Amino acid sequence: VALVGGGPGDPELITVQGKRLLAHADVVVADRLAPRELLEDLPAHVEVVDAAKIPYGRAATQEFINQTLIDRAKEGKFVVRLKGGDPYVFGRGFEELLACAEAGIPVTVVPGVTSAFGVPALAGVPVTHRGVAHEVVVVSGHVAPDDPRSLVDWSAIARLKGTVVLMMAVERAGAFAAALMEGRPGSTPVAVIQEGSTASQRVFRSTLDSLAADMEKWEVRPPAIIVVGPVAGIASANS
Numbered sequence: 001v002a003l004v005g006g007g008p009g010d011p012e013l014i015t016v017q018g019k020r021l022l023a024h025a026d027v028v029v030a031d032r033l034a035p036r037e038l039l040e041d042l043p044a045h046v047e048v049v050d051a052a053k054i055p056y057g058r059a060a061t062q063e064f065i066n067q068t069l070i071d072r073a074k075e076g077k078f079v080v081r082l083k084g085g086d087p088y089v090f091g092r093g094f095e096e097l098l099a100c101a102e103a104g105i106p107v108t109v110v111p112g113v114t115s116a117f118g119v120p121a122l123a124g125v126p127v128t129h130r131g132v133a134h135e136v137v138v139v140s141g142h143v144a145p146d147d148p149r150s151l152v153d154w155s156a157i158a159r160l161k162g163t164v165v166l167m168m169a170v171e172r173a174g175a176f177a178a179a180l181m182e183g184r185p186g187s188t189p190v191a192v193i194q195e196g197s198t199a200s201q202r203v204f205r206s207t208l209d210s211l212a213a214d215m216e217k218w219e220v221r222p223p224a225i226i227v228v229g230p231v232a233g234i235a236s237a238n239s
């Protein structure tokens with residue numbers, strides 16, 4: 001099994017190694033956010049298991065994916081698990097590696113361009129910039145700031161001066177903005193990038209105190225990256 005990071009969506013943003021392994025696959029198990037255009041180039045004999053089309057919800061889906069990787073590999077097939085971005089950035093890639101390892105199946109990991117950094121770059125937002133931001137933190141918005149399951153120290157994140165990249169945060173953008181405003185001014189610049197690197201990419205600029213209302217107005221839908229911090233306020237010719 002090869003766990004391949006496919007990058008944020010543009011089929012040209014997969015690595016050379018990822019593309020080479022994909023060309024040798026007997027089976028491709030593709031994520032919803034993987035670069036879908038790459039699937040169109042696969043030879044007809046390649047079995048494509050499309051995770052976007054697997055029913056029964058998230059947990060059952062992960063179990064099904066793990067089992068599919070194991071079953072096909074045990075049949076002697078070379079399986080490429082094509083994931084969006086980087087396999088280990090909120091991608092559950094390590095869970096898949098552990099499941100394969102437990103079943104005695106060797107796994108090759110091919111890192112990918114994570115949307116956390118690649119998507120802002122394509123929208124003209126550098127996640128660090130000399131003299132502006134000397135730190136960048138990537139935070140999952142999968143659970144709300146006040147959720148007891150949260151593993152994020154929001155009071156520490158709110159005190160940062162640099163860049164905070166929020167992923168999976170569209171639904172609760174207002175709650176995250178409020179948590180960040182406990183430590184940062186409401187005027188802190190924010191950039192929101194929806195479907196980065198694809199033909200449907202949309203880029204918006206806001207501030208922490210207007211973020212929730214602006215995102216509602218713009219009807220931002222996942223997948224989107226929210227970049228908070230002074231880097232989001234730097235204008236350049238291509239942003």
Ligand SMILES: C[S@@+](CC[C@H](N)C(=O)[O-])C[C@H]1O[C@@H](n2cnc3c(N)ncnc32)[C@H](O)[C@@H]1O
Pocket residue numbers: 008009033084085086087088089090091113114115116119166167168169193194195196197198222223224225
């Ligand atoms: C489950 S995480 C997977 C992240 C992936 N492993 C990576 O490294 O990019 C999904 C989140 O990634 C972000 N994302 C992925 N692809 C994106 C894209 N093309 N444009 C904007 N955000 C994207 C969104 O925040 C989305 O909710």
